[in-house]
Amino acid sequence: HLGASLKDALKKLAGKTVVDRAAVEELVRDLQRALLGADVNVRLVKGLSEAIRTRSVDEQPPKGMSVREHVLRIVYQELIRLMGSTTDVSLQHQRILLAGLQGSGKTTTTAKLARYFQRKGMKVAVICADTFRPGALDQLSTLCQQIGVTCYGEPGKEDAVAIVKKGLAKLSGTEVVIIDTQGRHALEKTLIDEIIQINTVSKADHRWLVIDAALGQQASEQARRFHEAIDIDGVIITKMDGTAKGGGALSAVSETRSGIVFIGAGETIEDLERFDPDSFISRLLG
Amino acid sequence: LVVGEKEIRAPLQELEMVLLENDVALPVTDEILRAVRERLVGTHRRVGESPDLLVRKALRESLLQVLGKGFDLLEYCNGHKKPVRILFTGVNGTGKTTTVAKVGHYLKEHGCSVVIASGDTFRAGALEQLAIHAERVGIRVIQHQQGGDPSAVLYDAVEYAGAHGVDVVLADSAGRFHNRVNLMNQLEKMKRVMDPDLVVYVDEAVAGNDAVIRAQEFAELVGTDAVILTKADMDSRGGAAVSVAHTVGKPIMFLGTGQGYSDILPFTPELVVSELLG
Ligand SMILES: Nc1nc2c(ncn2[C@@H]2O[C@H](COP(=O)(O)OP(=O)(O)OP(=O)(O)O)[C@@H](O)[C@H]2O)c(=O)[nH]1
Ligand SMILES: Nc1nc2c(ncn2[C@@H]2O[C@H](COP(=O)(O)OP(=O)(O)OP(=O)(O)O)[C@@H](O)[C@H]2O)c(=O)[nH]1
Ligand SMILES: [Mg+2]
Numbered sequence A: 001h002l003g004a005s006l007k008d009a010l011k012k013l014a015g016k017t018v019v020d021r022a023a024v025e026e027l028v029r030d031l032q033r034a035l036l037g038a039d040v041n042v043r044l045v046k047g048l049s050e051a052i053r054t055r056s057v058d059e060q061p062p063k064g065m066s067v068r069e070h071v072l073r074i075v076y077q078e079l080i081r082l083m084g085s086t087t088d089v090s091l092q093h094q095r096i097l098l099a100g101l102q103g104s105g106k107t108t109t110t111a112k113l114a115r116y117f118q119r120k121g122m123k124v125a126v127i128c129a130d131t132f133r134p135g136a137l138d139q140l141s142t143l144c145q146q147i148g149v150t151c152y153g154e155p156g157k158e159d160a161v162a163i164v165k166k167g168l169a170k171l172s173g174t175e176v177v178i179i180d181t182q183g184r185h186a187l188e189k190t191l192i193d194e195i196i197q198i199n200t201v202s203k204a205d206h207r208w209l210v211i212d213a214a215l216g217q218q219a220s221e222q223a224r225r226f227h228e229a230i231d232i233d234g235v236i237i238t239k240m241d242g243t244a245k246g247g248g249a250l251s252a253v254s255e256t257r258s259g260i261v262f263i264g265a266g267e268t269i270e271d272l273e274r275f276d277p278d279s280f281i282s283r284l285l286g
Numbered sequence B: 001l002v003v004g005e006k007e008i009r010a011p012l013q014e015l016e017m018v019l020l021e022n023d024v025a026l027p028v029t030d031e032i033l034r035a036v037r038e039r040l041v042g043t044h045r046r047v048g049e050s051p052d053l054l055v056r057k058a059l060r061e062s063l064l065q066v067l068g069k070g071f072d073l074l075e076y077c078n079g080h081k082k083p084v085r086i087l088f089t090g091v092n093g094t095g096k097t098t099t100v101a102k103v104g105h106y107l108k109e110h111g112c113s114v115v116i117a118s119g120d121t122f123r124a125g126a127l128e129q130l131a132i133h134a135e136r137v138g139i140r141v142i143q144h145q146q147g148g149d150p151s152a153v154l155y156d157a158v159e160y161a162g163a164h165g166v167d168v169v170l171a172d173s174a175g176r177f178h179n180r181v182n183l184m185n186q187l188e189k190m191k192r193v194m195d196p197d198l199v200v201y202v203d204e205a206v207a208g209n210d211a212v213i214r215a216q217e218f219a220e221l222v223g224t225d226a227v228i229l230t231k232a233d234m235d236s237r238g239g240a241a242v243s244v245a246h247t248v249g250k251p252i253m254f255l256g257t258g259q260g261y262s263d264i265l266p267f268t269p270e271l272v273v274s275e276l277l278g
């Protein structure tokens, strides 16, 4: 499942009995280019390169394994490490808070998540805590209407924290409540303070960062700020049906020490899938 | 002293890191540095002039050349037969709708009359979103019902502008990905029906390597006359501007710098280059 240039680099290791540093270096360079071209953070790529170089030389190939297979296994293991931890999605009573940059896909993902839990047979409702974006409540409630899910919102009101409080009280009987919030970024101090308050008031069981698959090197700093603010415990990558490879999301995973919970791959409510590390890696390197 | 490959290698590698970390796409970074290397090797430098300074100077000139000279929208509108027709394109969530409102506000502030065409008849909440924006900036918006033909809305808006002596028609379109054939065909049809003077491609300043692919596809499939990069307030240092300008070869008209109607800046290449290279 490796891209063409990586396959060529690996060929150079074929038939060797000892790890050839130059061949490994060439493989690392090709791998770096593939990862950088897929928006993986420059520092993460450097760290990964170093790990592969060191391990290829220090570790003995296990009995019966060729040098080429050995290095390939190291590359694969190091890439899997970048994917972060596997995150389970429990089917219990829970409150999920979604946060992320402007336009990342939070509102659409809120409806998709509601659909996911609904299909698992659970009672689910959503709260629109976006009091800023014109038409936000209209957008979310239209999506929820399509699947008959309750959408709590207060038209014309501006206090997002109060809406969350009231909404949770009103929906206390619902098993899964998902909270949609307005887009915000690291430099918007007032909005960062707001999401901290929303998190506190909601006592969210999960705080997931919704990140666009095409987000570039900025992913690292933004994820770090969100994590510092509300302790992110999962990442959802959206718009994977485009051509972006989602490398930026790996920075988010690394900064939040969490994992990728779901992948959004389309505009409709059904377009949500559980994360599959192997296919993600193939796409990253392809 | 003749400039050799060896002495500029370290400064080039260092600048490669700077460009990549600031979101200049990998193939664009490669191409720009290759051109700088080609330009410098074999030339002469004074004894006191360090290779590092020489490389920085050459890169600065290269970047300025790539970024172009911006686009004076007011000058364009004033000099063109009315109504000036502008179609906004781009993938999902990049800020097109907000940008249409901002550009409308900007034109209105500078004495142009504007009408907005609500070309996203598909997405949930799109009509209401644009209706509210238009009301807030005091600009008339032409809308049809949800699910209607977007080309019909654009046509309607151009007719309206012609009949009422409006200077500029700004047409919003639904976000769509370049790999969706039917959606790109729909956009192409919208363009044929509207026959815009300008097709303005909108992407976000924080997009990474995919910015190159999608800019290229939109330029090929629909055509792009100018670019607007949004969300430049996210502390992005403008590398995407280099990626997109290099790929499309068209001027960058504005930078979006926030969510308010005044958060729009006519693009100046010098600012981006100073941010990137210090
Ligand atoms: N193709 C595709 N489009 C998506 C996906 N997720 C979201 N979108 C689209 O991306 C655009 C932005 O989505 P929203 O859900 O409004 O994003 P948001 O994060 O709520 O935006 P703000 O509230 O303004 O921050 C819309 O056009 C969505 O239809 C996806 O997985 N694939
Ligand atoms: N911080 C910041 N946010 C912006 C900027 N421009 C737009 N936004 C926000 O980005 C989000 C998406 O903007 P929209 O105007 O809905 O984007 P769009 O391209 O029309 O989205 P679709 O129609 O769904 O494809 C909104 O929350 C906007 O307020 C900008 O320059 N800076
Ligand atoms: Mg939203």
Ligand SMILES: [Mg+2]
Pocket (backbone or CB within 6 Å): B096, B097, B098, B120, B126, B172, B173, B174, B175
């Ligand atoms: Mg829009």
